[in-house]
Amino acid sequence: MPEGPELHLASLFVNKVCEGVVFTGPVTKSAVSKNCDVSFTCEAYRIQASSRGKEVKLTLTPMKSDVKEGSTVQPMDIVFRFGMSGYFRFTSEEELPKHAHLRFFSNEKPCRVLSFVDTRRFGSWQPNGSWQRGRGPCVMFEYESFRKKVLSNLSNQAFERPICEALLNQNYFNGIGNYLRAEILFRLSIPPFVQARTVLEILELEDLAADTTPVKEELDDQKTSDRESKRTSQSADLLRLCHTVPLEVVNMGGKGYDPQKADYSDFQAWLQCYYVAGMKSTRDHNGRTMWFSGDSGPMVPKECKSTKAKKRVKKEEDNDAAMVAEIVPKVKTEKGVKQEAPNSKTGLRKRKVKQDGEVTRPCDNTRCLRSNKTSEAR
DNA sequence: CGTCCACGTCTAC
DNA sequence: TAGACCTGGACGG
Numbered sequence: 001m002p003e004g005p006e007l008h009l010a011s012l013f014v015n016k017v018c019e020g021v022v023f024t025g026p027v028t029k030s031a032v033s034k035n036c037d038v039s040f041t042c043e044a045y046r047i048q049a050s051s052r053g054k055e056v057k058l059t060l061t062p063m064k065s066d067v068k069e070g071s072t073v074q075p076m077d078i079v080f081r082f083g084m085s086g087y088f089r090f091t092s093e094e095e096l097p098k099h100a101h102l103r104f105f106s107n108e109k110p111c112r113v114l115s116f117v118d119t120r121r122f123g124s125w126q127p128n129g130s131w132q133r134g135r136g137p138c139v140m141f142e143y144e145s146f147r148k149k150v151l152s153n154l155s156n157q158a159f160e161r162p163i164c165e166a167l168l169n170q171n172y173f174n175g176i177g178n179y180l181r182a183e184i185l186f187r188l189s190i191p192p193f194v195q196a197r198t199v200l201e202i203l204e205l206e207d208l209a210a211d212t213t214p215v216k217e218e219l220d221d222q223k224t225s226d227r228e229s230k231r232t233s234q235s236a237d238l239l240r241l242c243h244t245v246p247l248e249v250v251n252m253g254g255k256g257y258d259p260q261k262a263d264y265s266d267f268q269a270w271l272q273c274y275y276v277a278g279m280k281s282t283r284d285h286n287g288r289t290m291w292f293s294g295d296s297g298p299m300v301p302k303e304c305k306s307t308k309a310k311k312r313v314k315k316e317e318d319n320d321a322a323m324v325a326e327i328v329p330k331v332k333t334e335k336g337v338k339q340e341a342p343n344s345k346t347g348l349r350k351r352k353v354k355q356d357g358e359v360t361r362p363c364d365n366t367r368c369l370r371s372n373k374t375s376e377a378r
Numbered sequence: 379c380g381t382c383c384a385c386g387t388c389t390a391c
Numbered sequence: 392t393a394g395a396c397c398t399g400g401a402c403g404g
Contacts, residue, residue: 274385
């Protein structure tokens, strides 16, 4: 579930299912979790959620002044990060999901449980927590301050990185993750390995007020190149897309990136670049896969990795030329960038035709389709 | 069976 | 700038 949109959708989910629900008793943790105990116990409390970038905050609010041994139970905030696999569910006790690591119990007859589920356990929570220091304003819901913070700190070292890597810096881009950076840069045809400062400094002089004006001006495109470039920077500049692209996912109304979910196809259809067949992909300096098309940009990592190179030699077997390029890294004509989607490895088959004759999208990620409801759809 | 890959941080050399 | 931290699905043999 875990980029800005998924975190926000999770907060909406919590507020929806917990509306009018009274929770009771202690908050319990799974035996295997290494996260903090949540020492909160209350006869009757409510749960509300909010999100900021890649964090969700649950607020536990006692209902009456619950006097116990002379002291009132105080409200508690718990701040969650979702890692690679976190999400919330609301189920009966019997249907508690595997990997439900933190649990809140309702006072209903057959009680229900709000649980934080996290298969890989990279997620975390902080009782009595607040938004993490070092994470900037939310790209979705604190747009003006997000924009201002970036543009007033362009001299910072963070912006000497390639733009695709800077976009994952949560101090400036709180909420952007791996699929969003690919989608955002793709929409603007920005090569991912261009220095971030270079891309952003042309926005520095923009009138901030202009950014609040809706896309009207787009219709106004008379053709002088001067005007054209102005239009482009105002209606579709990078920082603006860091705001609008994640909001598109929120407004799709599904659950965002969640391959296990039935309605994942909506999200999949929305993706234009990330994991799409025909797109290129390469590793950035942190080992994260960057999806893009067109130029990689000058700061693309060199294909070295002497240690990993050995292990990684065996790849791309359907193409002799590609294989040679991989085995003999001295030939750096492509700077280590794959020219084709890594179909055989990722399960991205070129094209699939269903039994019923309906052609799937050419860019299907069949790994996700399969784990999804493909068989059920038969 | 084994290897690779995944929506993200963290801390330690 | 590696790894560590984890589980599990897809795919290859």
